[in-house]
Structures are given as structure tokens and as C-alpha cells.
Amino acid sequence: MKDFKPDRFRYDGTEKLSIDKAPTKVDDLYKDSDEYEDILRQQAAEIDKLQDELYAHNRFGLLVIFQALDAAGKDGTIQHVFTGTNPVGVKVASFKRPTDEELDHDFLWRSWRELPERGKIGIFNRSYYEETLVTKVHPEILTQSQRLPKESTEDLDKLFKHRFKAIRAMEKYLYQNGFPTVKFFLHVSKDEQADRLIARIQDLEKNWKFDEGDVKERNFWKEYQQAYEDTINKTARKRAPWYVIPADDKKNMRLLVGRVIIEELKKIPMDNVKPDKERFDELQTLIDVIRKQ
Template identity: 45%
Template sequence: MANSFQVKPGKKAKLADRDPADTSSFKSEEHARTKLAEDIVVIDKLQDRLYAEGRRSLLVVLQGMDTAGKDGTIRGVFNQTGPLGVTVTAFRQPSEEERAHDFLWRAHLAAPRRGTIGIFNRSHYEDVLVVKVRKIAPGKEIDKRYDQINAFENILTQNGTTILKFMLHISKKEQRERLQERLDDPEKHWKFNPGDLDDRKLWDDYQDAYETMLERCSTDDAPWRVIPADHKWARNAAIAGVVRETLEAMDPQYPKVTWDPKSFTVE
């Protein structure tokens, strides 16, 4: 599973060739849900060991079009993980303080400390996606950012942070249905942002921006994975499987104490 959906470094990433509704990694929905339930239990146990070890960290980056399921992924994959060692950072429009620094400043501030799992709900990649599509920064400046992002992620990996990057790949048809659902259900009105319709009009531009991002920033240190996101159950199960396998490969260990437990008595 860990190598599934991966964009190979240096290769083209045609999103049109990737089916957002692909469920072929699982025998059935029931199989996927069963596997997800098993994986999140193991993730919780491995996260506890990672926290106790306190030497390395895991960064999970979630990017995708509106309604692709970033929030749903966090709830579905990490809700049972101990909150002490997990942080979630939502990257919204930069504040005045953030705009006064380089574009990676806020990402570095939010990078997970040793022993923890950090989750970016959107991320530093907004600065080569929405900033590019909306022409918020000059094209030449944006073009430099791909290499700067790669350098930033290399610094993190060289200092003990494993990076998992997931692009949640949703179809335009499925997005329409999810946006309409938010309009139809009063309990979901709070989720609807009229600005989402403006971004929807720029769908093709965003697809082009995502393809460039995937091609230029899928590296050996931090490859991108394109996760089919039309089916929420398949999306969550796929990501949980990669997270579990990655943590198992990291194999964090509880630290060994230097004293003899038998030397103490609790009265």
C-alpha cells in the first residue's frame, strides 16, 4: 500500500489518467472498512511508541480541491489516535504577521516536534496552487517556490521528520454533488463558502497547477500520492494503510530505562 498511488519523481502526473473513483485497492467496501478499523488501532499504538521515543516525527500533508475530504480524512484516520502526540494545522489565508515573513515561515512554525504526528490541512503548497491560479504573486516568484519547497522538506527529513503527502483527487461531478449537499442540508450550511463556487469555475486551472506541483515536488524524500477521493471509505482506508505501513517501517521503540524496576516498591 505504501507505494500505491505514488507519483514517481521526475515523471509526468496527468490527473486525467487517474480515476478519482478507483476502488481497486480493496476487494469491497466492507473489506476497506474492516481494514481501516484495524489500521487505526495500530496507528494509535505506533503513535504512542513514537511519542515515548521522542526522537523522530511524522508530517502528513493533505491537499485537495474543496470538498475532497481533508477534514473527513483527519476524523476517519486519526480520531482514535491519542491527542497528546497529534497536532492539526489548518492553513487559511495568511495573517498580517505571516505575510510579513517568507511564505514557508508559517509551515516551519507548524512542523511537528519530535515524538509527534503533525497534520497539515492544506499546507505550504497553497503558495503554488491558489496563489498561482489567482495570480496573487508574480509567475517568476512562484516558479522559484517549487525548489524552495523541496529544499524545506529536505531539511525536515534530514532532521528526523518523515513526510507523507496526499493529494485527494476528486472529480468535478462528485464535487458538485457535495457542494449541493451542503446547500440542501441546514446542518451543513456552515461548511458552504460562496468562494468555493469561484474556485470551481477555475477547475481546469487548478488541475494544471496540481499537475505542476506533483511533477516538481514529488521527490525521493517526500513523494506525492494521488488518492482517489470520490468514495470516502476508499479514501480513508487508502491513507490509513499508508500511514500504518510508514509508522511500521519507522518502527519507533519505547525507551529502555537505566534503572531496575524491581528495585522500587509502591506502598
Template identity: 50%
Template sequence: MMTPNEIVAMCRVDHDKTFRLEDHDPAWAGDPDIAKDQRKKFAEESLTQNVSDLAEAQDRLYAADSWSLLIIFQAMDAAGKDGTIKHVMSGVNPQGCQVFSFKHPSAEELDHNFLWRYTKALPERGRIGIFNRSYYEEVLVVRVHPELVHAERIPGSKLNDDFWDDRFEDINALERHLSRNGTRVLKFFLNLSKKEQRKRFLKRLDDPSKNWKFSADDLSERGHWDDYMKAYEETIRATSTKWAPWHVIPADHKWVARSIVAQTIVQAVEALDPKYPQVVPEHLETIKAAKQQLEAEGKDKDKNKD
């Protein structure tokens, strides 16, 4: 059986111009020679441990107030972004974590450059910021629906290869800037198969409690599946860098995706090696005096009871 760290390495896309999405199996679920229930149990136990480890590591990250962590989730509809965030981040202190979901841009946002509304939501030092969809929509959904670019009113823009290459360059530059200035960037593509998406859509339609999750746009976007896969492949190939690599996560099995994402995040935070601030000698004297005062108060109360 592969170790958790080996699995994370398997999913990480190094700066490789030969990246192909077809080389990553959405249905991967570990060694097939090991019974599925054993693999699932191992993944669930690993998730539980990682949730606990992340809670402790995030406490140190928040106290150190030095690094921040930006976690980006991109995926097709029904790939499990919301559920993964819910389960993986379940132990994190809400004070040190922020989640942002980005919908269609407003008129104000369209009056700025394509990165503006995302940079406003970047995490502060000591905090974890989660983007449920991100600026990568600007080279994914906008690429599949190029008419959306016209709404941005970019002077002299021509939708050719140079236009998209420039956007990739801008994104890489932003992430390089963030990494140089204390923000670690983690990027996850939850790799769902078209077959599994169909199953999940049908489940939403069959379950009244999940009907609200379904939109007619979901089927419309599914009709562009091949275009999206091409856009994702080119985007990952162009923007998986040494300072901000992509992780392509097999997402047909939710228990697999959640376990790998949790392990990857814990590994990243631990690599930052956040530490609780050291207390200066002067403050230690203050702590000692405060402790003596409080202990004395307790003794006085005990005497009064007698």
C-alpha cells in the same frame, strides 16, 4: 484483489517528470469484478485495523521522541479532508498529534517569507503534525490568483515560470531539510472529480445541518477548476521527491480514500521503526525497589484488616 501495500504503491507518485493527473481515476474503487459491498466491507475493516495499528505505533513514536511525522492534505473543496483526518486519526492520543488549518495570511505573516508561518507549526519530535492545507497553497491558489502575490510585496518579483520554479525548489529544499533532520513528510492529494464535487455541494445545500459548510467562494473557485487541475499537476510533478513523495488518493468514494490514507500512514510510521526507550540497569533497580515497597504496603494493609 490488490493487497493494501500494492494500492498504496499505486497511489504514490515517484519522482517522475511525466506525471499526468488524468492517469489517476478519482472514482477508482478496487476490482470491479468484485461486488461493491464486499470491497466496501474490506475497506472499512482495513480502516478499523489501521486506526488500531496507528494508535499503537503512535504511542511508540511519542515515547521514542526521535522522529516526527508531518502529514499534508491538499484537495479541492468538498474532497473530504476534514472527514479523512477525523476518521483516520480517531484512535491517536491527542497529546501526540497536532492539526493546523491555514487560512488567508495575516499582516504579520505577509511580512515574512512564504514558508514562515508553516515552519512555525512543524511537529516536535515524537509527534504527528497534520496540515489541513499547507505551504502548497503558495503554488496552487496563489498561482490561480496571482494577484495574491502582490500582497506579499516581494522585491523585484516577476510572475513567470522562473518564479514558480523557484518556489518549487524552495519547497523541495525545506522537505529535504526536514527529512534529513528527523521529520518524515507524507503528502496526500485527495483527487476528487468535478462531477462528485457538484454532488457534495448539492448535498450541503439540501441538508440544513451542513449549510454552514457552504460558502459562495466555493462556487467561485469551482469556476477555476481547469486552472487548479493544471496547477496541481505541475506542483505534484515538480515536488514529488524520493524523500517526500506525493500520494494521489482517489476521493470520489470516501470509504476508499480513508482506507488508503490510513494504510499509507501506518506503513510510514512502521517504516520509522519507533521503539520504546530501553531502561538502563540502574533504573531497573529503582523499579524493583519501588515494586517491593508498594507490595509491602499492600501486605501491611491486609494485616491491619485481620
């Protein structure tokens, strides 16, 4: 794999994201399909090993959030990057349109219920960030569907300011309690999204992935781009960074995400799970006991 520095795509509040300047494609990180598969397997094995250490240490968890426009490749990225990770140590939650029960609570409630336990990697396929993205593009959701007090929706700028503040506080709280957060925006171009949506229509076996609503949402492309830029700039912090990953090439995207996950797991202090020679020697005395039972 070519040299790759995750910081190239990292936003942690030290500089602002200009989404128009963020690339949707980079030079290939692999020379052919065989090398891509080899790198993907190596990354999967490394993530699995680091997750084992996280599980054994049992002091920290990692929350990984995936956000993207339709057809950017969230599902496939999660599947490929974590395909070799022990299922016991991974928890995946997908967030769709809020249910009646979820609408009867605050906008963060359903996310709190799905947070990972210590020792696990929690993966959010979409997240509470939908409430600063979709609702910003379609404010009628707030005023007509979310059962909010009238005074809360009279000034939507103020409402979003409060939501950004609540999200920053939540992620800071999680970090302080041993749950760092890493967030991915899979940045796909409008042309590439069009090609993928058309491919879903033309392939009988992929029709199930197609939603007519995706076509309507393309009319709000600029609004979504602005909403993502605002959301990332308002919530990017050193302890809860965003990574804006070029998504026009799915293979590159998966390798980039995998490398970031590895680097973020390595930052978690887990020194006390290193091999203990004294403990090893003690356990050897039990081998004969087991054999004689």
C-alpha cells in the same frame, strides 16, 4: 480488506503524474459498511501503536500534508483516520487565507511555526503548497496582495521556480533532521464535487460548510488541475512523496490514507523501543516498594 499496495498511488519523482489519467475512484476495498468500520478501527489501533513508538523513541516526527480541492473530504479524512490516536502525539494545523502577520513574513514562515515536535505526527490541513496552487491560478494575489518586492513579481514563472526549490529544500532539511514528510492530494472528480456542494446547500445542518466562493472556483477547474500536476511533479521526491488518492468514495479514500500512514510510520527506524526484558525485570522489584508506601 483487499490487497492494497500504496505504491500504486505514490509519486516520488521517478515518474511524472498525468492528472487526467489518475483515477478518482477505485473498486471498493470493503464488502459492506460493517467491514469498512472494522478495517478503519484496526487501522486506527495500528496508527496509535506506531505513534506510541514514535513518541517513546523521541528521535523522529512525521509531517503529513493534505491538499485537495473544495469538498474533497480533507477534514473528514483527518477525523476518521486519526480518531483513535492519542491526542498528545498528534498536532493539527489548518491553514486558511494568510493573516496580516503572516503576510509580513516569507511564504514558508507560518508553516515553520506549526511543525511537529519529535515523537509527534504533525498534520497540515492545507499547507505552504497553497502558495504554488491558489496563487498560480490567481496570480493577482501575488502582484496585489502579498506585499512582495516588485522585482519578485515581474517574472512569475521565475517566482514559482524559486518557490518549488525552496519547498524541496525545506522538505529535504526536515528529513535530514528526523522529520520525513508524506503528502496527500485527495483527487475528486468535478461531478462528485458538484454533488457534494449541492448536498451542503440542501442539508440545513451542512449549510455552514458551504462557501459561495467554492462555486466561483469551479470556473477554474482546469487551471487547478494543471497547478496540482505541476506542483506534484516539481516537489515529489523519494524522501517526501506525494500520494494521489482517489476521493470520489470517502470510505475508500480514508482506508487508503490510513494504510499509507501505517506504511510510512513503519519506515521510520525505531528499533530501540522494543521491549527490554532486563529493564522489565528491574522494574518488578519496585512493585513491593510502591505497595508499602
